[in-house]
Amino acid sequence: MEKRVVFRSPWLPWVLMAPQLTVIAVFFFWPAAQALLQSLQQSDAFGGSVEWVGLENFRNLWNDPGYLASFYTTALFSSLVAVLGIGLSLLLAVFADRIVKGTLVYTTLLIWPYAVAPAVAGVLWLFMFAPSVGVLSYALRSLGVDWNHLLNGTHAMTLVVMAAVWKQISYNFLFFLAGLQSIPKSLIEAAAIDGARPWRRFWTIVFPLLSPTTFFLLVINMVYAFFDTFAIVDAATQGGPGKETSILVYKVYYDGFKAMDQGSSAAQSVVLMVIVVALTVVQFRFVEKKVNY
């Protein structure tokens, strides 16, 4: 029979949860409700004349081909960030897990980038790849690549993806390393005795056992790519050239805080919220089935 501890008092669980619920209400539900409200309004910058416009903000977005193109940009950007970020950090974690000496040094160095603010990460990569003065663009030129993210959309996308991935690798790395260390050595040793090579051991034992971690990171990285990357884009490319790196969240930030168009910005953040909720639901319903806990 299952053992359960039950609270006798009906209100005690609520009191204990109250701090957490308050934090969520103040920092999540309240702003989300505010965004929903504002997405139905149109107002001037100072909020002097507020007008209810129904779904017009959304209609305007739908009629803007630039906004629709931004979905494609965002999908490309997010998948690149999630796949590369997870892949690279898994690789690094596997290597770091095998090192016998100096593990602490490696892991510390790999965790460092996480402490860097997104805007700083953007500027850092921007400097390295500045077309005329950047160290890396100079090196690329000697390899015959004329690096110019100011006019070349592919280069610009590569730049923001690299900055975003670099910033997230530490986080992924930490989780993968912890995941790897919790896999019982006996399993791997047993497979080794049975004659499985490292490559085969990884795919048949380690990777399946890591799947809860991988799945968790997939969700987290998607959310990261969708929401936390506007500072990188703002610092590195400002959405350019043209609109080639203008991801959805960057436009939310730009319209809301630079252009002072709060109605449209709120409508866009509602759209973004719906997308992420939908993506998370899809991930939990379909991807999670393949996860072994």
Added chain:
Amino acid sequence: MKLKLAAIALASAFTVSAQAQTEIQWWHSMTAVNGEVVNDLAKNFNASQNKYKIVPTFKGTYDESFTAAVAAHRAGNAPHILQVFEVGTATMMASKGVTVPVGKIMKDAGEKFDPKAYVSAVAGYYTAPSGEMLSFPFNSSTTVFYFNKDAFKAAGIDTAKAPGTWPEVALAAAKLKASGHKCPISIAWQGWTQLESFSAWHNVEFATKGNGMQGMDARMKVNSPLHVRHIENLANMAKQGLFVYKGRANVPEASFISGECAMMTTSTGFYGNVAKNAKFSWGLAPLPHYPDVPGAPQNTVIGGASLWVMAGKKADEYKGIAQFFSYLSEPNVQAATHQRTGYLPITMAAYELTEKSGFYGKNPGTDVGVTQMIRKTTDKSRGIRLGNYVQIRTIEDEELEQVWAGKKSAQEALDSIVKRGNELLERFEKANKKS
């Protein structure tokens, strides 16, 4: 440091209580030399009388201080004076009940105030169609042309006279390239210099309704044959490696200072930076134009910022603000500010005073921006004042980049600027028409 701050706070607390001064908050976005000028102006004004105390506060870049002011206004504690960049002008004007017109403040306070004393191309920009001055022109800049004389000499080009027309610029660029120069010309503030100022300079409309100065129902006109010709011309130069794109806003300026790019069109506000940091001999000249266009060159358009007075303050505070604005307009104060910052003089008297002092003779090029602006303006050249202007600037950047990358033709890009710009103008008109 903490002790020092505490001491200052304590001292200021005492002075306030001792003299019962009225404090006037001034939020600004001036850095480096220009920031020092702001503090000096406040200090000198405070020393000149003992009733009012101007307290300048640096609030970040133009858009940061603007966002901060919006938040402060909504919370009911906006500053008295707010410095707003020129692209925010239409937004400020349309926001009813947020600001008080400068003309009204001066009249109510009984200050001597003659709008005609101000340079018309400057003051006109901040004046309502009714003729009332809405905000006080503080730091005004315009678009000019910089060139590297050492690079010109190396390419065998005469440096006595700068290339004054676009065909001459293209010729000089070709010679520079032939002499091995990697970046003959680059352009900062591409939308402002190549579309907005370009329009006024050639006396063609950038937008209808006097470029938006006469009403909110203005619509974009930047796909005229002359605009297409110019952008096509620049696109060809980009293809041949004569014009090298170096980024948005003032980012390209660094490539002129470093000597990488030999020519550049940008703001007069770049003067101080070049004078201090350029390690080569250089020249300042008027913006190039097309000689076959009738009426060109006309005048260039204004950039920079003005001071807005926020609504809902006490009458006594408004009196102090009026006195401060009178002080800023005094010819010697104004002339000194102009000479220190490189921004345009806002009154004719300040210009004449600077000229008499021999400043322009000693610092050649400093009068280029001024002479470009002190002209009789036309309805097409008075200035550009559009709603949602910040976004329109970004649209200009996005579309022009596609031309420089060879993805769109000049006609396609300019048509797209008109179409996307007009959508924003319609929305602005709709959001503000009720007031």
